[in-house]
Amino acid sequence: MSSAILLRAEGISKSFPGVKALSNVNFSLRRGEIHSLMGENGAGKSTLIKVLTGVHEKDEGSFYLEGKPISPVSPQDAQRLGISTVYQEINLCENLSVAENIFIGREPKKRGRIDWKEMNCRAERILSERLKINIDVTKILSSYSTAIQQMVAIARAVDISSGVLILDEPTSSLDKNEVKQLFEVMTKLKSEGMGIVFISHFLDQIYEITDRITILRNGEQIGEYVTKEISRSQLVSKMIGREWGKDSNQENKNTRKEVQQVFVSAQNLGRRGMISPLDFTLRKGEILGLAGLLGSGRTEFAKVLFGIEKADQGVLTIDHQQIRNMTPKAAIDKGFSFCPEDRKVEGIVNDLSIRENIILGLQTKRGLFKYIPMNEQREIAQKYIELLNIKTPNMEERIDNLSGGNQQKVILARWLATAPKLLILDEPTRGIDVGSKAEIRKLILDLASQGISILFISAELEEMVACCDRVIVLRDRKKIGELDRTEMSESRIMDMIAEGVPVDET
Amino acid sequence: MKHNFYKITQMKIFWPLVALAVLLLLNLFLLPGFFSIQIKDGHLFGSVIDILNRVMPLLIISLGMTMVIAKEGIDISVGSVLAISGALAAAMMEHTSVWVALLAAVGVGIICGLWNGVLVSVFEIQPMVATLILLTVGRGIAQLITGGQILSIDNSVYQYLGSGFLLGLPFPIFIGAAIFLIMMYLKKRTAMGLFLESIGNNMTASKFAGIQPKKMIILVYTICGVCAAIAGIIVSANVSSADANNAGLWIELDAILAVVIGGTSMRGGRYFLGGTIVGAFFIQTLSTTIYSVGINPQIVMVVKAIVVILVCLFQSQEFRKLFLKFTKKKVSFS
Numbered sequence: 001m002s003s004a005i006l007l008r009a010e011g012i013s014k015s016f017p018g019v020k021a022l023s024n025v026n027f028s029l030r031r032g033e034i035h036s037l038m039g040e041n042g043a044g045k046s047t048l049i050k051v052l053t054g055v056h057e058k059d060e061g062s063f064y065l066e067g068k069p070i071s072p073v074s075p076q077d078a079q080r081l082g083i084s085t086v087y088q089e090i091n092l093c094e095n096l097s098v099a100e101n102i103f104i105g106r107e108p109k110k111r112g113r114i115d116w117k118e119m120n121c122r123a124e125r126i127l128s129e130r131l132k133i134n135i136d137v138t139k140i141l142s143s144y145s146t147a148i149q150q151m152v153a154i155a156r157a158v159d160i161s162s163g164v165l166i167l168d169e170p171t172s173s174l175d176k177n178e179v180k181q182l183f184e185v186m187t188k189l190k191s192e193g194m195g196i197v198f199i200s201h202f203l204d205q206i207y208e209i210t211d212r213i214t215i216l217r218n219g220e221q222i223g224e225y226v227t228k229e230i231s232r233s234q235l236v237s238k239m240i241g242r243e244w245g246k247d248s249n250q251e252n253k254n255t256r257k258e259v260q261q262v263f264v265s266a267q268n269l270g271r272r273g274m275i276s277p278l279d280f281t282l283r284k285g286e287i288l289g290l291a292g293l294l295g296s297g298r299t300e301f302a303k304v305l306f307g308i309e310k311a312d313q314g315v316l317t318i319d320h321q322q323i324r325n326m327t328p329k330a331a332i333d334k335g336f337s338f339c340p341e342d343r344k345v346e347g348i349v350n351d352l353s354i355r356e357n358i359i360l361g362l363q364t365k366r367g368l369f370k371y372i373p374m375n376e377q378r379e380i381a382q383k384y385i386e387l388l389n390i391k392t393p394n395m396e397e398r399i400d401n402l403s404g405g406n407q408q409k410v411i412l413a414r415w416l417a418t419a420p421k422l423l424i425l426d427e428p429t430r431g432i433d434v435g436s437k438a439e440i441r442k443l444i445l446d447l448a449s450q451g452i453s454i455l456f457i458s459a460e461l462e463e464m465v466a467c468c469d470r471v472i473v474l475r476d477r478k479k480i481g482e483l484d485r486t487e488m489s490e491s492r493i494m495d496m497i498a499e500g501v502p503v504d505e506t
Numbered sequence: 507m508k509h510n511f512y513k514i515t516q517m518k519i520f521w522p523l524v525a526l527a528v529l530l531l532l533n534l535f536l537l538p539g540f541f542s543i544q545i546k547d548g549h550l551f552g553s554v555i556d557i558l559n560r561v562m563p564l565l566i567i568s569l570g571m572t573m574v575i576a577k578e579g580i581d582i583s584v585g586s587v588l589a590i591s592g593a594l595a596a597a598m599m600e601h602t603s604v605w606v607a608l609l610a611a612v613g614v615g616i617i618c619g620l621w622n623g624v625l626v627s628v629f630e631i632q633p634m635v636a637t638l639i640l641l642t643v644g645r646g647i648a649q650l651i652t653g654g655q656i657l658s659i660d661n662s663v664y665q666y667l668g669s670g671f672l673l674g675l676p677f678p679i680f681i682g683a684a685i686f687l688i689m690m691y692l693k694k695r696t697a698m699g700l701f702l703e704s705i706g707n708n709m710t711a712s713k714f715a716g717i718q719p720k721k722m723i724i725l726v727y728t729i730c731g732v733c734a735a736i737a738g739i740i741v742s743a744n745v746s747s748a749d750a751n752n753a754g755l756w757i758e759l760d761a762i763l764a765v766v767i768g769g770t771s772m773r774g775g776r777y778f779l780g781g782t783i784v785g786a787f788f789i790q791t792l793s794t795t796i797y798s799v800g801i802n803p804q805i806v807m808v809v810k811a812i813v814v815i816l817v818c819l820f821q822s823q824e825f826r827k828l829f830l831k832f833t834k835k836k837v838s839f840s
């Protein structure tokens with residue numbers, strides 16, 4: 001193999017107050033390979049990327065690009081060297097158009113002015129040819145779903161890249177189809193001799209696309225492996241630093257007994273433009289899944305149920321009581337809780353500490369004047385930091401200093417702490433590592449067996465089939481069917497979703 | 507030791523305190539007798555006491571403004587509300603009892619605050635524009651109330667609020683302290699602080715967490731309105747008259763400055779009541795100093811502006827870094 005080293009990191013160390021995020025890490029990326037960084041949440045993957053691309057200053061070590069030492073001081077600087085990056089927390093401008101986002105800082109010019117026509121044209125071409133997405137590129141970015149935003153960020157990076165492309169969890173909010181498109185692009189770039197760093201917590205994707213894996217644990221480099229030569233259980237064991245028992249990954253057999261008592265039901269509940277009216281019931285202690293592609297209305301239905309979006313028709317009944325005019329506050333008072341899909345926008349409050357982020361939901365439930373005493377706050381925060389294994393030196397740390405997966409855990413903690421009767425989980429394990437995912441799945445089953453109803457939304461059908469008692473399948477913002485435990489299987493759900501014309505993502 | 511010092515310099519209140527200390531030191535040298543305090547008839551007198559007394563209207567308004575800014579808003583109508591409340595109290599006292607007049611003055615503050623709050627939260631008008639309406643219309647209303655004249659006030663209870671003494675100290679100090687304590691209580695013993703900071707930082711996530719932003723927004727603008735009204739009472743009581751044209755003119759700017767100097771970001775989020783107090787003291791001391799060292803009145807505003815710019819620059823971490831780099835270079839050259 002002509003595996004000339006393209007990019008090399010040597011002895012990289014980086015500390016934050018109270019955490020050694022990287023210690024003496026080596027890493028090398030060859031020309032024409034896709035290389036994965038693997039490790040638990042908080043292992044230091046994103047930090048390595050950020051140090052390499054000049055977001056953070058490194059403490060020690062050096063980087064070499066084609067043998068020459070480099071030390072970019074900013075992402076723009078790194079881009080000039082040919083390293084382009086999609087960071088885990090996408091940093092696009094929400095209120096600029098899609099085209100502007102793709103070309104920001106390098107707008108095509110004509111006679112000294114921005115050539116808008118050319119820009120829109122080229123943006124459209126990049127998106128449709130490379131990633132097979134057809135959208136109106138003149139609309140502002142925030143009018144699109146997280147998945148599309150993710151794809152736009154990728155399109156931008158791919159278009160800029162020359163040499164090295166870094167993708168930090170680019171697939172966390174993508175569906176199978178988009179992932180397929182992305183992989184096609186990556187394969188093509190790889191054949192052109194580019195080096196690609198790819199971070200993901202999905203083992204399937206790692207094995208499908210990568211050539212090599214570098215494992216990090218607690219900021220230390222454990223080793224570099226050829227993907228084909230390492231088994232999944234070996235890989236995970238190395239990541240978590242202990243044996244990965246088969247059983248911890250096994251399907252959790254659903255042994256809960258059925259309860260007949262209905263907790264929530266809806267007749268004809270819907271909102272024009274978001275979700276067509278549908279019926280549903282959810283019993284106590286039942287796990288109900290909402291399956292469907294991105295944009296099929298699964299998130300929209302959850303939002304209507306929780307009162308974020310007002311239903312414009314239909315009846316919602318909670319505990320035999322009809323509810324009109326649902327608002328998030330009313331929903332929380334009724335025992336609902338909603339772990340939203342987009343943690344950056346809808347979840348975390350950056351300025352606040354981990355503790356404050358955890359107790360926020362419980363505090364709104366108790367109300368403005370029943371302030372939770374400080375020691376109770378600390379107890380609650382401590383409890384969930386331990387339960388969910390949130391990696392932080394201190395609960396008073398700002399939440400945006402946590403790694404992506406750990407932020408997700410904080411949001412989950414916020415909603416568990418409200419002691420809900422209905423837990424709506426919209427992609428609750430997004431960005432969470434393999435080990436924690438299994439733990440959280442166990443926790444969800446546990447909660448259900450205590451009588452808590454759960455509405456579960458996930459793009460991972462495997463996870464759905466393993467957990468859910470029943471699944472509602474959505475397509476084109478309509479309910480197209482319902483499967484109970486005996487009828488449920490991944491392929492069956494896939495078939496239902498795929499029947500008829502595919503959904504257009506706009 | 508070094509680490510501890512670093513920690514202290516990182517505290518939001520550190521730089522405003524330094525600025526205030528520098529200013530006070532300057533006064534110590536420039537104005538002999540600045541810190542001396544005399545006792546006359548059991549009342550304390552002196553420049554410091556004077557500053558303490560004079561700053562109160564600004565301080566109270568700044569406290570209200572802090573909460574508005576915490577939620578990423580702004581209220582530029584406070585000066586006009588101050589004028590309305592003073593005018594209304596003065597006008598009503600001619601016919602009714604002082605207590606009714608006081609209630610009416612505070613009531614009008616509530617109404618003005620509600621008005622602003624509803625415009626911002628329900629109609630989602632940008633705070634600057636929404637409060638601009640009351641800024642301009644408010645003075646007109648105040649003039650209508652006073653009939654275009656300066657109303658004089660002749661009521662000893664009312665005057666006491668602005669110029670009386672309690673325990674040797676000017677009474678407004680106690681009003682200011684009470685308001686500060688109430689706001690600290692709201693921040694530390696209720697969820698108000700948490701909710702405001704959450705809304706100011708991430709409105710969408712706050713909605714998802716069940717906070718009702720509209721209610722909170724109306725609440726903070728109302729609090730700010732009440733603060734402005736109370737300041738109006740103090741101002742008019744202090745000079746025993748209500749002047750619709752000039753009372754509280756430009757006070758919104760000083761208040762915003764006090765908040766910013768105190769470390770609260772205009773972008774919303776974390777807010778610092780203690781910092782605001784220091785900020786307000788700084789501005790008042792600066793004005794007093796400038797006047798008493800006899801700087802030409804025509805350039806007073808310029809001097810004030812320069813000092814404020816310096817303070818703001820030193821609050822910025824980026825600037826401090828640049829400054830350090832620059833001074834270090836100089837040192838190594840010499």
Ligand SMILES: Nc1ncnc2c1ncn2[C@@H]1O[C@H](COP(=O)(O)OP(=O)(O)OP(=O)(O)O)[C@@H](O)[C@H]1O
Pocket residue numbers: 016017019020021039040041042043044045046047048088391392400401402403404405406431433
């Ligand atoms: N700006 C920061 N300030 C303080 N600590 C930080 C900061 N950024 C990262 N950390 C800490 O460094 C460690 C490594 O974080 P990093 O984001 O690299 O993890 P990761 O491997 O990307 O995890 P994930 O899979 O959850 O994205 C974590 O313990 C995190 O809390």
Ligand SMILES: [Mg+2]
Pocket residue numbers: 045046047088168403404405
């Ligand atoms: Mg990461």
